[in-house]
Amino acid sequence: xxxDSSLEADNYFKELAQNKKNIKNAWDFxxxxxxKALSCQNIDLLLSLIPYIEEGDGTxxxxxxxxxxxxxxxLHIIELEVKYGKIPFSYYCHTMQELLEKYLxxxxxxxxxxxxxxxxxxxxxxxxxxxxxLSVFAVFVITxxxxxxxxxxLYEEIIRIHxxxxxxxxxxxxxxxxxx
Numbered sequence: 760x761x762x763d764s765s766l767e768a769d770n771y772f773k774e775l776a777q778n779k780k781n782i783k784n785a786w787d788f789x790x791x792x793x794x795k796a797l798s799c800q801n802i803d804l805l806l807s808l809i810p811y812i813e814e815g816d817g818t819x820x821x822x823x824x825x826x827x828x829x830x831x832x833x834l835h836i837i838e839l840e841v842k843y844g845k846i847p848f849s850y851y852c853h854t855m856q857e858l859l860e861k862y863l864x865x866x867x868x869x870x871x872x873x874x875x876x877x878x879x880x881x882x883x884x885x886x887x888x889x890x891x892x893l894s895v896f897a898v899f900v901i902t903x904x905x906x907x908x909x910x911x912x913l914y915e916e917i918i919r920i921h922x923x924x925x926x927x928x929x930x931x932x933x934x935x936x937x938x939x
Contacts, residue, residue, distance in 0.1 A: 774822075775823055778819055778823070781816065781819045782819045782820055782822075782823050782824065784816070784819075785816050785817050785818075785819040785820035786820040786824050786827065788811075788816070788817070789808060789811070789812065789817055789820055789827065789830060790855055792804065792805075792807070792808055793805065793808070793830070793854075793855040793858065794854055794855050797849060797852055797853050797854060797855065797857075797858065798853055798854075800849075800850075802837065802841055802847060802849070805834065805837060805849065806834060806837065806838055806841070808830075808834055809831070809834050809835070809838065812827065812830070812831050812834070813831070826859060829859060829862055829863075829905075830855075830858075830859070832862075832900055832901070832904050832905075833848060833849070833858060833859075833862055835900065836848045836894070836896050836897045836900050836901075837849055839894075839896040839900075840894050840896055840897070843894075843896070845894040845895075845896065846892065846894070848861070848862075848893070848894065848897050861891070862901070864887060864891075865887075865888070865891065865893065865897070865901055866901055866905050866907075867884075868883075868884035868887045868888050869884075869901065869902055869907055869909075869913065869917070870907060871883070871884035872884050872885070872888075872913055872916050872917070873907060873909065873910070873912075873913045885916075885920055888917070888920045888921070889920050889921075892921070892924045893921065894929075895925070895929050895930075895932045895933040895936065898914075898917055898921075898933060899933060899936045899937065902914075909937070914933065914934075914937055917933075918930055918933065
């Protein structure tokens with residue numbers, strides 16, 4: 760059996776055209792819900808989007824809107840943080856734009872630490888990360904899910920940056936997560 764990428768692309772674009780309205784409605788609902796939840800720091804409302812995106816009408820947005828994948832990652836980070844009594848990743852974010860910006864800036868900071876394009880870039884990354892207390896869960900999910908291909912040196916640097924705000928248990932948990 761041969762693989763026909765043009766047929767797959769044709770099917771994808773047909774589905775996109777047929778579901779355009781459902782995709783837009785799902786994304787609008789996700790955006791409105793996140794903005795409403797963040798405006799009043801309602802974590803339960805925020806987390807109510809997980810089943811909507813994974814199993815409900817939100818799957819339309821998930822399949823066709825790239826940002827929705829990051830939104831779902833963020834929601835899973837927050838879910839873990841709440842479960843383990845950590846400050847949610849969404850803390851200090853009042854809009855979906857701020858939440859996505861925090862995620863992307865964190866991702867870029869990790870990439871600067873890993874690829875070290877210049878000392879100034881590394882210094883900016885260290886400063887940004889030291890000013891934004893991240894949970895072990897945020898570090899693990901972002902480094903594992905967003906095409907970083909982390910190594911031991913990156914994790915050691917992140918642990919060093921967060922040494923003042925992480926407990927010994929946090930450091931042990933990250934070590935356990937990355938070695939499993």
